[in-house]
Amino acid sequence: MSRIHAKAEGRMQTLARNPVMVALFMTLAIAGCASKKNNLPNSAGELGLNAATPGSAQDFTVNVGDRIFFDTDSTSIRADAQATLDKQAQWLQRYPNYAITIEGHADERGTREYNLALGARRAAATRDYLASRGIPAGKMKTISYGKEKPVAVCDDISCWSQNRRAVTVLGGAGM
Amino acid sequence: MLKRNLFRFLVALAAVVTLSTSPVSARVELNINKGNVEPMPIAVSDFLQGELGRKISDVVAADLKRSGLFAPIDRAAFIEKISNPDAAPRFEDWKVINAQALVTGRVTQEGDGRLKAEFRLWDTFANEQMTGQQFFTQPENWRRVAHIIADAIYEQITGEKGYFDTRIVYVAESGPKTARKRQLAIMDQDGFNARAVTNSNDIVLTPRFSPNKQEITYMSFEGNEPRVYLLQLETGQREVVGNFPGMTFAPRFSPDGQRVIMSLQQEGNANIYTMDLRSRTTTRLTSTAAIDTSPSYSPDGSQIVFESDRGGRQQLYVMSASGGGQNRISFGDGSYSTPVWSPRGDLIAFTKQSGGKFSIGVMKPDGSGERILTTGFHNEGPTWAPNGRVLMFFRQNAGAGGPQLYSIDLTGYNEQLIATQGFASDPAWSPLLE
Numbered sequence: 001m002s003r004i005h006a007k008a009e010g011r012m013q014t015l016a017r018n019p020v021m022v023a024l025f026m027t028l029a030i031a032g033c034a035s036k037k038n039n040l041p042n043s044a045g046e047l048g049l050n051a052a053t054p055g056s057a058q059d060f061t062v063n064v065g066d067r068i069f070f071d072t073d074s075t076s077i078r079a080d081a082q083a084t085l086d087k088q089a090q091w092l093q094r095y096p097n098y099a100i101t102i103e104g105h106a107d108e109r110g111t112r113e114y115n116l117a118l119g120a121r122r123a124a125a126t127r128d129y130l131a132s133r134g135i136p137a138g139k140m141k142t143i144s145y146g147k148e149k150p151v152a153v154c155d156d157i158s159c160w161s162q163n164r165r166a167v168t169v170l171g172g173a174g175m
Numbered sequence: 176m177l178k179r180n181l182f183r184f185l186v187a188l189a190a191v192v193t194l195s196t197s198p199v200s201a202r203v204e205l206n207i208n209k210g211n212v213e214p215m216p217i218a219v220s221d222f223l224q225g226e227l228g229r230k231i232s233d234v235v236a237a238d239l240k241r242s243g244l245f246a247p248i249d250r251a252a253f254i255e256k257i258s259n260p261d262a263a264p265r266f267e268d269w270k271v272i273n274a275q276a277l278v279t280g281r282v283t284q285e286g287d288g289r290l291k292a293e294f295r296l297w298d299t300f301a302n303e304q305m306t307g308q309q310f311f312t313q314p315e316n317w318r319r320v321a322h323i324i325a326d327a328i329y330e331q332i333t334g335e336k337g338y339f340d341t342r343i344v345y346v347a348e349s350g351p352k353t354a355r356k357r358q359l360a361i362m363d364q365d366g367f368n369a370r371a372v373t374n375s376n377d378i379v380l381t382p383r384f385s386p387n388k389q390e391i392t393y394m395s396f397e398g399n400e401p402r403v404y405l406l407q408l409e410t411g412q413r414e415v416v417g418n419f420p421g422m423t424f425a426p427r428f429s430p431d432g433q434r435v436i437m438s439l440q441q442e443g444n445a446n447i448y449t450m451d452l453r454s455r456t457t458t459r460l461t462s463t464a465a466i467d468t469s470p471s472y473s474p475d476g477s478q479i480v481f482e483s484d485r486g487g488r489q490q491l492y493v494m495s496a497s498g499g500g501q502n503r504i505s506f507g508d509g510s511y512s513t514p515v516w517s518p519r520g521d522l523i524a525f526t527k528q529s530g531g532k533f534s535i536g537v538m539k540p541d542g543s544g545e546r547i548l549t550t551g552f553h554n555e556g557p558t559w560a561p562n563g564r565v566l567m568f569f570r571q572n573a574g575a576g577g578p579q580l581y582s583i584d585l586t587g588y589n590e591q592l593i594a595t596q597g598f599a600s601d602p603a604w605s606p607l608l609e
Contacts, residue, residue, distance in 0.1 A: 108553070108571075109528075110512075111528075112601065113512070114482065116394075116424050118466070121444075143399060143401065144401070145396075148357075148380070150353060155552070
């Protein structure tokens with residue numbers, strides 16, 4: 001709760017105390033320099049200075065984190081991803097009016113058909129995790145976009161690692 | 176409009192007449208099974224009369240050249256100017272410039288407005304006509320007539336069916352990578368006459384021709400419900416294939432055109448199903464806790480090759496058309512995907528990922544004789560020319576903004592870029608249109 005309302009400096013201190021978050025944050029910042037086209041927050045200002053209305057989609061994206069990342073060809077929920085999903089589950093229980101769509105994605109280092117299935121697996125794994133944290137299955141829908149919707153477009157691992165993701169979209173696609 | 180006109184000319188092109196001369200056994204022959212073939216010098220003279228005749232001979236020469244098997248001779252080197260394409264040429268004039276074969280022809284307009292195109296193929300060293308044929312069509316189909324003539328020449332000299340009178344359906348891509356627009360498009364195999372057959376902001380993927388060339392099966396994200404669709408080219412009518420409880424993808428037709436085979440995603444697993452297009456009955460063929468996808472029938476319809484990660488990484492498996500006897504056939508270093516059975520039945524083409532590279536390769540249906548045709552940063556999704564001698568695929572180079580289409584000979588030689596207006600992926604080669 002305190003994090004949602006924390007001021008920018010306080011938020012940065014919270015980040016600094018959490019090595020996993022710092023590592024993730026650094027990856028985002030570096031990739032942001034490599035590619036201006038990705039739509040992830042790419043500076044401390046963007047991450048820290050947003051004053052989102054509690055309970056809004058912006059609040060969810062900025063203060064909770066709408067996405068988790070996967071290892072190559074993997075669908076297992078990493079420790080850092082579990083932390084994000086735990087926060088997502090808390091937030092969704094606090095604001096129970098939202099239904100969600102979980103979008104599964106793959107990086108471009110695979111074939112098209114397989115990546116559609118891989119994205120579906122990631123979305124299903126994410127949904128199952130959220131269900132285990134108390135989110136009703138009936139409120140969650142999944143969709144896979146395979147490798148068709150990258151957010152980072154460089155041709156190296158800094159981008160691929162951002163594209164292997166599951167994104168929780170509030171009142172998302174098709175709802 | 177496009178959809179209505181697309182296949183009308185199939186009917187108009189029916190009349191094929193063999194121009195009479197005494198049949199001869201061809202002495203000009205090209206053995207195309209020996210790897211890197213030295214292209215055969217051939218003279219393609221301007222068809223009479225006027226600009227259209229010249230344009231047709233240009234297309235014939237371009238087809239033959241792109242096959243890698245022929246080397247059309249520069250017209251500036253020609254000694255004899257053909258004034259009567261029906262009469263025997265001065266063979267000595269063509270031997271001097273090393274033309275092993277000569278093509279002559281004529282285009283005329285019939286009283287009913289149709290175009291009549293005639294050609295003769297001459298063996299300049301045997302001093303004989305090898306073949307002669309004529310075709311009638313609507314004037315707007317002149318490129319097709321040229322492709323048909325090129326096919327006849329190719330077949331006469333190589334002994335194999337040609338592949339020039341064919342089309343490619345593919346995904347035309349435009350816009351930035353993070354917001355890419357994808358449409359299905361169809362073009363002639365040489366990249367001409369490209370036109371879109373879908374126009375929406377929904378993602379469309381993996382289009383495949385039906386054996387009768389009248390339908391396309393593909394995947395669309397319309398309504399955020401990713402599903403396999405069937406598109407009637409003539410009417411533009413679309414329908415979802417089957418009533419499945421999840422994402423369906425990776426569709427292909429059976430060789431008889433009666434079924435669509437595809438994957439159904441349920442939870443984390445994808446299994447392979449068929450739907451009979453007449454009875455609408457669906458049949459489940461695989462049942463594993465894995466990703467089984469990219470199914471492709473053998474040309475006789477008795478077997479199916481597909482990819483599965485049931486053993487950990489993606490590998491190729493072959494099973495009977497009823498789903499029995501699922502056997503792994505790929506055992507090399509790396510992972511294998513997008514298998515597609517050759518129309519001749521003798522080989523399976525695939526995408527291979529190994530050491531961070533993506534390759535296009537072929538192997539026999541029992542998994543032996545693996546051969547890599549091309550390797551690079553990203554090559555994916557092979558499709559066969561109907562004669563089983565040429566493959567097309569899509570390639571994206573590192574740092575490139577998007578993929579482009581390439582063709583390559585089965586021998587691994589003669590790689591050619593297929594020029595498209597924007598980026599392009601997922602090519603699928605049609606059967607011969609005739």
